[in-house]
Amino acid sequence: MRVCFLGDSFVNGTGDPEYLGWVGRLCGSARQTRPDLTSYNLGIRRETSRQLRQRWRQEVALRLPAEVEGRLVFSFGANDTTVENGRQRLATVDSLDHLRAILTEAKAGFPVLMIGAPAIADPEHTARIETLSHKMAIVCHSLSVPYLDTVSTLKRSEVWMQEVAAGDGAHPGAAGYAAFAELVENWAAWQAWVCQKAPTD
Amino acid sequence: MRVCFLGDSFVNGTGDPEYLGWVGRLCGSARQTRPDLTSYNLGIRRETSRQLRQRWRQEVALRLPAEVEGRLVFSFGANDTTVENGRQRLATVDSLDHLRAILTEAKAGFPVLMIGAPAIADPEHTARIETLSHKMAIVCHSLSVPYLDTVSTLKRSEVWMQEVAAGDGAHPGAAGYAAFAELVENWAAWQAWVCQKAPTD
Numbered sequence: 001m002r003v004c005f006l007g008d009s010f011v012n013g014t015g016d017p018e019y020l021g022w023v024g025r026l027c028g029s030a031r032q033t034r035p036d037l038t039s040y041n042l043g044i045r046r047e048t049s050r051q052l053r054q055r056w057r058q059e060v061a062l063r064l065p066a067e068v069e070g071r072l073v074f075s076f077g078a079n080d081t082t083v084e085n086g087r088q089r090l091a092t093v094d095s096l097d098h099l100r101a102i103l104t105e106a107k108a109g110f111p112v113l114m115i116g117a118p119a120i121a122d123p124e125h126t127a128r129i130e131t132l133s134h135k136m137a138i139v140c141h142s143l144s145v146p147y148l149d150t151v152s153t154l155k156r157s158e159v160w161m162q163e164v165a166a167g168d169g170a171h172p173g174a175a176g177y178a179a180f181a182e183l184v185e186n187w188a189a190w191q192a193w194v195c196q197k198a199p200t201d
Numbered sequence: 202m203r204v205c206f207l208g209d210s211f212v213n214g215t216g217d218p219e220y221l222g223w224v225g226r227l228c229g230s231a232r233q234t235r236p237d238l239t240s241y242n243l244g245i246r247r248e249t250s251r252q253l254r255q256r257w258r259q260e261v262a263l264r265l266p267a268e269v270e271g272r273l274v275f276s277f278g279a280n281d282t283t284v285e286n287g288r289q290r291l292a293t294v295d296s297l298d299h300l301r302a303i304l305t306e307a308k309a310g311f312p313v314l315m316i317g318a319p320a321i322a323d324p325e326h327t328a329r330i331e332t333l334s335h336k337m338a339i340v341c342h343s344l345s346v347p348y349l350d351t352v353s354t355l356k357r358s359e360v361w362m363q364e365v366a367a368g369d370g371a372h373p374g375a376a377g378y379a380a381f382a383e384l385v386e387n388w389a390a391w392q393a394w395v396c397q398k399a400p401t402d
Contacts, residue, residue: 002246014239017232019225027220038215041242044264045203055263062256063245 001193002038002068003027006056007075010118010180011043015171025181030194037194048079048090049098056102064110071193072110074102077117077136078170081128092132096139103145113189114140115148118180119155121169126155146189153183202394203239203269204228207257208276211319211381212244216372226382231395238395249280249291250299257303265311272394273311275303278318278337279371282329293333297340304346314390315341316349319381320356322370327356347390354384 005011005023013021020028027039040063042056052074064070080090090098099114106112116133119126129151140147154160160179163172172180184190206212206224214222221229228240241264243257253275265271281291291299300315307313317334320327330352341348355361361380364373373381385391 012239012241017229017236019221019228019232019240020219024220024225028218031218031220035218038213038246039220040213040245044241045239047263051263059260062248062252 001034001036001071002040002064003071003073003193004040004042004060004063005073005075006042006052006060007115008043008047008077008079008117009045009171010078011075012041012045013043013177014045015167016174016177018174020174020177022177022180022184025178026184026190029181029185030190033196034194043075046079047076049076049095049102050090052076053098053102057105060106060110070110071112072106073113073115074106075115075117077129077132078120078125081117081125081132083125083128088128092135095132096135099136099139100143103140103143107143107145111193113146113148113193115184116150118150119157119161119164121161121165126151130155146187148184148187148189150180150183154180202235202237202272203241203265204272204274204394205241205243205261205264206274206276207243207253207261208316209244209248209278209280209318210246210372211279212276213242213246214244214378215246216368217375217378219375221375221378223378223381223385226379227385227391230382230386231391234397235395244276247280248277250277250296250303251291253277254299254303258306261307261311271311272313273307274314274316275307276316276318278330278333279321279326282318282326282333284326284329289329293336296333297336300337300340301344304341304344308344308346312394314347314349314394316385317351319351320358320361320365322362322366327352331356347388349385349388349390351381351384355381 023041042059080095082089117129133149133151137147157179160176163176224242231238243260281296283290318330334350334352338348358380361377364377
């Protein structure tokens with residue numbers, strides 16, 4: 001099984017001194033049942049859903065040819081809701097449009113999961129992420145794509161919020177990323193992917 | 202500093218149960234002097250230099266905008282020298298042409314390093330990798346791009362060869378990737394990138 005993880009700096013694992021992020025930790029634990037798991041980390045710092053919509057298809061096509069068992073995990077939203085020069089980088093309606101377009105096309109070719117953006121240090125920005133996350137959940141539900149909200153849990157996570165505050169205000173360290181990974185590990189939609197043994201060749 | 206690592210499954214870290222590969226281990230140790238280091242892992246399984254030549258530019262452009270300190274590390278050669286249906290996937294002259302084209306364009310935009318492919322279990326394939334590695338060194342020298350040969354060291358590395366043999370015949374486990382990472386960590390060209398403190402903002 002080969003999984004492309006697509007999204008932003010949280011997908012990349014920015015700030016993790018161990019260079020695993022939540023993606024690396026998640027894959028390390030999944031390997032116990034899926035030793036055939038190859039991970040392609042396609043997180044890009046500062047990227048919005050508008051930019052992701054333009055590039056995901058081509059990067060995935062190169063990594064998941066038809067003969068492999070390919071799957072996709074998307075995670076974004078924090079950069080869309082950043083305020084720059086007095087306005088949000090993307091209007092919420094546009095973020096949801098990009099989400100819908102990406103997932104509709106993606107699920108036609110692959111099993112797909114969507115994970116919402118986490119909390120950051122700025123409470124106003126976190127509130128905007130939370131609003132977007134609620135709306136993303138509705139879009140995902142309408143498309144039958146499993147959605148995992150992370151912001152409402154992580155904003156109450158001491159280790160996450162402490163590491164984010166001690167870092168650059170957005171990215172945690174190793175323990176914070178471990179907390180994020182644990183949310184995904186315990187998610188039924190992810191478990192359904194990895195909790196059955198790989199087919200033997 | 203943001204570094205794109207471009208190449209094949211060894212760059213991806215395929216087979217490492219810790220999902221770090223040599224790239225993750227290298228970055229973890231480099232962070233002691235460069236805590237600002239962001240790693241983009243752009244290794245793709247089975248990819249030859251012909252395919253890499255077609256895609257590296259676009260994937261790098263999205264990750265290294267002009268305002269960041271971007272650098273590139275390339276590593277490939279094992280897939281070029283695979284024999285399929287009685288012939289090498291790429292003729293050596295073509296591999297060297299792709300290498301020259303990639304590095305010439307890359308070094309016009311970024312600091313660039315090139316790392317040769319490692320040894321694998323099949324001694325004939327390893328001999329072909331070694332032949333290519335010697336020729337790649339000459340091309341890199343002519344372009345003033347630092348080149349690191351890994352095959353001649355790793356074919357004599359007990360931990361590397363044992364893990365490759367115990368795995369799928371190509372990819373090692375955690376200790377093998379640690380041995381690969383150590384070669385790069387001790388390379389003067391890499392040390393020149395990371396052994397000076399990051400400029401403070």
